[in-house]
Amino acid sequence: MNNPRSASSSVSPATPDLLDNHRQSSSGEFSRLEKRTGPRKMTFHSKSMPRGSMFLDHEAFRNCHDKSSLQEEDKEITEPLTADRFFDALQGPELETLKEKEKIVLPEDKTWPFLLRFPITSYGMCLGVSSQAIMWKTLATTKAEKFLHLTQVVNHMLWWISLLLLLAVSITYLFKTIFFFQAVRREFKHPIRVNFFFAPLISVLFMALGIPHSITSNLPSILWYFLMAPLLFLEMKIYGQWMSGGQRRLSKVANPTNHLAIVGNFAGALLGASMGLEEGPMFFFAVGLAYYLVLFVTLYQRLPTNETLPKELHPVFFLFVAAPAIASMAWTQLYGSFDIGSRLYFFISLFLYFSLVVRINFFRGFKFSLAWWAYTFPMSAVATASIKYSGEVTGVATQVLSVVMSGAATLMVIGVLVLTVVHAFVKRDLFPNDVAIAISAEPPKQKKWFKQIKNGSFGNSMRCLKVSDQDDNQIDVEAPPLLNARTV
């Protein structure tokens, strides 16, 4: 294994393809993400092949590594990516930025079709606005807040806005699903993005919760079953992945966005209980509680294997606050009063909220994205819970608390709205090229690793070692390529 065959001039058989590929039109490249690429097999290895790399090393690599990846070059973009591939190629708190040296399979230098740039995270906007609708509805209908003399007009307005927004986003995303099905599929495979697929379902739940009294006060309970069924199926899939030990197991994908997969349970329980149902909402509450527990502990532990957990605090951490805040309201509805259980959840969310707020500097230095909208709805949720709390424990302190919280939530939403408008119309970069869906299926080859290492037995075996580290997706999380990182 160690003796390098004296690798000579051999030109890689992939080279002709490489050139050919360059001549392809970019529209052809987009087409690969479309619904059906049919039997046409488009290669894209040219992007991931190092041009002018040292052949010698490639030969050595081929010798060292029997299941060489060279023969896998002819894969299509439609090939499903492994979760590990996402971890390898992307970085950032939302795994949204391409790592250095990685290439994408779509042209980097031009703007892609709008639908391709329209991510599932856009549903964050619906979450943000519809949660505000709920908050203003609660503000207007809670006795303890009567002194504010609010009418339900704000709720009404926000609800209609969020309805329009939800329709607009849904129709656009529907078109994306139709025309670029593979792109949607890749978003669903993306370890972080997949959590945002709960966002449309939660948005609809929020719409139902925030519906103005003037429209209806009694939604039919059949609606609840219709809304919860897809949620249940999606949960079974996602929670099953957490347990089943593959690349998407919890110790690997744990990230605050997982809360989106939990929040739906509590929001559904709240909606169901407010409709007068009992068993169903209790079911979702129980499931939510069990998995929230697992998630809370896991996220707090910051296991070294949690690859997607941002190293630094980040707006995404506000999602911590959402689940207990909504759980508090759900428990109140289920139990009929804001009892000791409701307080438990509410106080936990309050403490988490404050401990995040005092570390406020994490709003600086981060690139704005549509996902931020999702990170603002927890503030509306905890504000709504504190309004409910002020309805139970009357007094100036609780009134001040709920007004301050509501104000902060509204200001935050306005702030994010302004950022969105600026990015949409001034900077015109609200929908940048979505590199997360365009990563290549295979990692880039390494070049020029061994410049200083002389020929010899050690050099050769080390070379094998390194190359195999680089190319082996199976390398274990808990054993970072120590040698690799240090010797080179």
Next chain:
Amino acid sequence: MNNPRSASSSVSPATPDLLDNHRQSSSGEFSRLEKRTGPRKMTFHSKSMPRGSMFLDHEAFRNCHDKSSLQEEDKEITEPLTADRFFDALQGPELETLKEKEKIVLPEDKTWPFLLRFPITSYGMCLGVSSQAIMWKTLATTKAEKFLHLTQVVNHMLWWISLLLLLAVSITYLFKTIFFFQAVRREFKHPIRVNFFFAPLISVLFMALGIPHSITSNLPSILWYFLMAPLLFLEMKIYGQWMSGGQRRLSKVANPTNHLAIVGNFAGALLGASMGLEEGPMFFFAVGLAYYLVLFVTLYQRLPTNETLPKELHPVFFLFVAAPAIASMAWTQLYGSFDIGSRLYFFISLFLYFSLVVRINFFRGFKFSLAWWAYTFPMSAVATASIKYSGEVTGVATQVLSVVMSGAATLMVIGVLVLTVVHAFVKRDLFPNDVAIAISAEPPKQKKWFKQIKNGSFGNSMRCLKVSDQDDNQIDVEAPPLLNARTV
């Protein structure tokens, strides 16, 4: 350390023993697992020594590694194995299969005495049948299931069958303890098997719970104390090991079979509460809850250090369902009604159940073993809980649910029964040689590692590295022998 002393002719002092050992009769080999081997010191290193291995390497190894294991060759089979040794030598979801290159200390090619092949997992049958007895008792006595017109005959029959089964298994295992004490001891040291030592205790609890009304409806409460005392002691030992940081710490041994160590608490609490006791059952409930929490989170996280956790889903995962199902019933008894707490546990077990059922393909491709019986009792438990639930929330839906669940549980037990009969009488392999108790105390030596590596400073140091990796039990979990795996 690196310069190999020029290893010369020296014949290993172990060689005469090696030859001598080969002449031993196999009955002598079995005798090592008997109750008392007395002062006779039987060596078994011959099995684990590579025959005709390169002496040079041995010499090198001895030079590299001061605390060489060569001097430890004269150990008896009665020597207690470390937990790490089990991890090293065995594999499979129940750590029941020998890894390649490992040798066992009993003859592989002949069938061992029956008692040696009779594992503690046989108690799984008792769990399976007695839990069915409870389920049919509950079916016959719950008002909501009156429409089925069931009598208590099935309960009666199943109870007597499980009594006979329990006696048969217990007597057999008692004989094993008497005649092959060391084999029992090794089962107790086995990281997975040890959990099955809870099975006899839980079986008795199940017998007490499922006792037909025609025999007695009022068990004396003194019985409860007698049953729970050994459970408490065993728990203190096992939970203590989880915490105390040795090789059996939780982050290493976590496996769904650990649920067996928890279920006893809830079963005991249920029995005690149904006898009218209060404080004792509450004690066990509280302890069970605390440790279930720890276990649930740990198993869901799938820490990379959980060496015994099956990589793939496997019937063992059904044990997840048992604890909350029984906790639900215990809480109902303790609190006096199927209240919100009972629902919490019941719904959690229901969700876990369904999320396992939809991933049904894991019943294919696995080797049947007696342990499967233990994996079926959770289905009976959740069916019983759903019958209790249907007694609280009356309606067609809950009736259908409980009938379906009960049917599924009964079918599963029948299925496993058929498999057992087939393996017992047709294939005649129900009790295969139990390699898990016969692993050698020391790992196999590696041969021919270095064929291609030339002499030189690198070769020498690498040799040390590899050999010490291979022989060092202390090697840390989180640092798999990276170098080793790649360079060779």
Next chain:
Amino acid sequence: MNNPRSASSSVSPATPDLLDNHRQSSSGEFSRLEKRTGPRKMTFHSKSMPRGSMFLDHEAFRNCHDKSSLQEEDKEITEPLTADRFFDALQGPELETLKEKEKIVLPEDKTWPFLLRFPITSYGMCLGVSSQAIMWKTLATTKAEKFLHLTQVVNHMLWWISLLLLLAVSITYLFKTIFFFQAVRREFKHPIRVNFFFAPLISVLFMALGIPHSITSNLPSILWYFLMAPLLFLEMKIYGQWMSGGQRRLSKVANPTNHLAIVGNFAGALLGASMGLEEGPMFFFAVGLAYYLVLFVTLYQRLPTNETLPKELHPVFFLFVAAPAIASMAWTQLYGSFDIGSRLYFFISLFLYFSLVVRINFFRGFKFSLAWWAYTFPMSAVATASIKYSGEVTGVATQVLSVVMSGAATLMVIGVLVLTVVHAFVKRDLFPNDVAIAISAEPPKQKKWFKQIKNGSFGNSMRCLKVSDQDDNQIDVEAPPLLNARTV
């Protein structure tokens, strides 16, 4: 380490400083830990520099490793230490012992000023005595214990003793803060010690809880807010660190002493509820519960990344018992009766207590330290809880339990008191030099690593590898320097 290359004459450029430093008076060295060292920049690298070290290796290291630490030599002792530095330089269950080869920046061979040797762990004494005051108060005032005919004199005496103790310790530590601010700062940075900064706050809470009825039965509730405010701030800081992903994240610093950061919540909730407050105590109870859960699971898992968790059982583990015992009493006060919730917490603490007691041998072979006082208060806490329990569930069994528990707690406190007196006045080593605050900011250089390795490509690259392993604080927990440990 292997065959020392004859390291030659070369004088390190640091030598002049080194000599100069030797001439410094030791009072000058202590002054570095004083409040303000002003602009004077005292170097202390002489301690950590290998004298007469090989230039060649340093050169090699400098070549391998661009951000060489050589230029960082001129740092002051006032420089804040990273958490990693503490992990690297110290060992032992309380990270209180210097690792081999590490140097400290204060003279090892003479006794330091008393204030420098007075650690924050001294507050353990206040915890131990004041918790006894509470226990004796509860014993004297619980009806079920009337048969003991105890008066409140013991409570009275103990309370005054603990008041004096608290004042003495606080004044001494105040002086330390004034005169050796940097030493206090280093204690606060110490991953274990920082938890003891909760001890003064908890001590005051215990004083308020144990106040004799003859002094007052009604403390003003404003006092509660004054006591809890600093606790809240400290918690936000510490819990925030657990989550925020730096070197002090929970998966790294988890240690039973973290319980001190939780206990305050329950003690505060208990005090507040006994004052008649409701919402505030509930808030702290909720927060305590959430974080206790995280801590309990994390500690039980014994993650390999928990660097500060003692490998063996140790008195520190008794802290496990404190939180649920106090939570039980707090819940009783909040809910108005010793209900099922109180029992849950009480039984959990009881089980933990017993499972620690049966593993009693861990009191042997450990060096006594003042921290042990902190490890005794949980026994008083669980004894107090069992007295309360005996007040709810009357009977001989509970009376025996509470008397036994109280006796054990008192005996333990007496035992630790005797040890303290012996160490203070007989052995005169109660306050040894506190090396934990005097570790050098940079790790010791390694010398003579490569003696046997010949020049050549392998030797050079390995050299880089090793040196960088040694010097890189960023090295990941889960990848112990495998190669390093084995090849040398």
